[in-house]
Amino acid sequence: MVSDQAWRAVVWPDAADERAARSVRSILEQFKCGVSPDAEDVRRVLGRVGVRTWSDCSEEIAFLEDELRIRSSDEDDDGGSEAAVINSLIAFLVYCRVVLFDHIIDAKAAEQPNKAAAAGDLHAARPGAARCPIMLDLMTDPVTVSTGQTYDRASIARWLRAGCRTCPVTGERLRTSDLVPNAALRGIIDRLLRANGVSLPDHTAGSHRHGALGDTAVTLFGPAAAAGAARLAVAYVVAQLRTGSTAERRKATAEARKMSKHSAFYRAALVDANAVPWLLCLLSATDASVQDNAVAALLNLSKHPRGRAALFEAGGVGLVVDVINVGARAEARQNAAAVLFYLSSNAEQAEEIGRVPEAVPTLVQLVRDGAQRGRKNAMVSLYGLLQSPANHAKAVAAGAAATADPAADDDGGLAGDAVTLLARLAEQPTGALAVLARPGLVARVAEALATSSSRSGKDHCVALLVSLCRHGGDRVVALLGRMPGLMPALYALISDGNAQTCKRARALLNLIHRHYEMTNPSAAPASDPSERVVRVL
Structure with a gap:
């Protein structure tokens, strides 16, 4: 009752709040024009809402993402305008986190290993339920697996075809490969899209997911202000990657990692801003955290078609293989192996990777000597490389048949991955x-x-x-x-x-x-x- 009466009460706006709101609107207008706002104006706005550190900014972004998810799931709310405003505020705060704060206060969280993988252990992102935990994009055909987790059909189907037998998010063994359509979540996503003037593709009519998704991601990202803020933040990060000090590069790689995990829009923006060559340069950094973050950012970018193309064009395959061999930390080696999985998305690319002399032997060695996550990622990446018949003899010569163990401890699905790899290897006489x-x-x-x-x-x-x-x-x-x-x-x-x-x-x-x-x-x-x-x- 008190709550209901409080909503009915007339409340005069606070003058300072009104000034802050006007400042925010002015800043968003500058973002629309591609102009960076005055840093002091931005700091005054942040101070008004109690955001004073990098961690405060990150927490506020997480709060707004939760708000966006709640509003998108509210059946009585068609508020496309609210979603657009929240998206603009998220982009504004990402810009502030990247540009205004020199240090990552919550360094432990920023350098924490991601808990998922590709093709065996992909990144489990925190974003809203409408994003697929594998590809981090908006789901257009959500399906639920036996553990109760929901993924986009195309992503989880590719995961299963690659021989993975565990849930990418929970790591639990999948009791069945059946994919149950999540009609409720599809309805929520459909309402959110329609509020922004976009329709879900009709999968029954053979629509192609990736063609529609790029436009959808940009539309959902919000109006021109949000897109402008994101591009300015990305440009700042790439400049720091290119010319920054060691400390600046450490922060820039951490930001690139977070942004590339956020959405397809940020991944596309990073590729367009030429981030890939500079991230590849930092794979040889002596600072282990810089290397970790650079590899993780490249892993996220390799999920984008243009990101994969940029990696090949920059000659990045050999550098990624080097990280698998001599990466400073296990996380970097494991993520580098997962990058090769995404790069081997077709037989032609798999053959190109195989031309790097150390690529196949390095993955076989990781299967033999790596920790569980590394072994899983390496087996799935080898499976992808074996799409090219030219790589079969290389895999046999490197000892892949003798390394994959169907009798392995199956808690992490390694035995299933080994059988899958051996089945692909045995398709050719030398492998059999x-x-x-x-x-x-x-x-x-x-x-x-x-x-x-x-x-x-x-x-x-x-x-x-x-x-x-x-x-x-x-x-x-x-x-x-x-x-x-x-x-x-x-x-x-x-x-x-x-x-x-x-x-x-x-x-x-x-x-x-x-x-x-x-x-x-x-x-x-x-x-x-x-x-x-x-x-x-």
């Missing part, structure tokens, strides 16, 4: 023979197929066994025929698996039956009809 050279591996894979609770894990086990039979011949088929738990598992996959897995399981069963018939022509069928050999068509 290298896999078969490992004693007992075929039996372990067959056992994993019979006991795994993961559908995608079963898919990759079947793919690996089919390739081994194709390139290894009758001795592999005979070995599989002697494994008692394999046949029931294959029949179960025929009735329960996806189309591709059904086809592979059917082919594998027919190979085993044909081998049995040819090597035992006089063997009488079992008297029990349920035990007779049935050719699967």
Whole structure:
């Protein structure tokens, strides 16, 4: 009751607040024109709202992001204008944090390792629920996985295709690869977009996500003032990367890391401002925190198509590989491996990466010697590089087949990642023979197929066994025929698996039956009809 009456009361505006509001409006008008405001004017505004340090600025930005998320989820609020104002204030505060504060007070938080990865351990960003935790962009087709986390369908599908079997945010093992559409969140995002004059793409009509998303990100970012503030902040950061002192570069790389994680708009702005070559230069910095932040910023930028192009154009692949080899901290080495995953987005780029002599051997060494996160990132990146047939022989020569261990401790999904990598490696004859050279591996894979609770894990086990039979011949088929738990598992996959897995399981069963018939022509069928050999068509 008191709250209700308080809202009805007439409150005269505070004169100082009104002056601060006028100053903010004036500053936003300057941002629209691409003009940097007077620093003292900005400081007076910040002082009025109690923002006096870098950490205060960061906390206020987080508060406004939460407010934006709450308003976007309010079914009774169509407030597109409110969203635009909040976006402008966020951009204003980001500008203030970057330009006005020389030191990061909360240095521990700024240099903390990000808790997610790419392709095995991607960055778990803090932004609102409308952004995909993998790509950090607005979700246009949100789906929920078995852990309850929501991702954009395209991002999580690519994660699963790369062989990852854990939830990118929680690290929990995914019980199933099923993706359940999140209709409620899609409705919220749709309302937010419509309030800004944009519609979600129709995925049922085959719309391409990335084409629509660039425009959406800019529109959602807010009006010209927000875009102007962001570009000025990015320009300041790039200037510090280029000519700043060690301390200035330390802060600039930390800011580049945070901005590139914030949204697709900031990533595009950083690429346009030529940040990539300067970040690459700082990969060789003697200051470990500068190197960490530069690698993390490049990881975020590699999620943007133009960011990937800029990395290749600047000759950055070799520098990233060097960090995997000799990075000052494990975090830098792990993030550098994840950069290669994003860079190997197609066979042509994977082949280009493979031309760097140390690229494949370095990833294999990280699989062998790295910590869990590093090993996971390296295996997924190798999987991406093996899109190019030219890299198969290099991976075999480097010992990839002997390094990936399907019997690894599976808490982090390493065993599943290893099977996925071996399946890709065995697609070529040299890779299959290298896999078969490992004693007992075929039996372990067959056992994993019979006991795994993961559908995608079963898919990759079947793919690996089919390739081994194709390139290894009758001795592999005979070995599989002697494994008692394999046949029931294959029949179960025929009735329960996806189309591709059904086809592979059917082919594998027919190979085993044909081998049995040819090597035992006089063997009488079992008297029990349920035990007779049935050719699967």
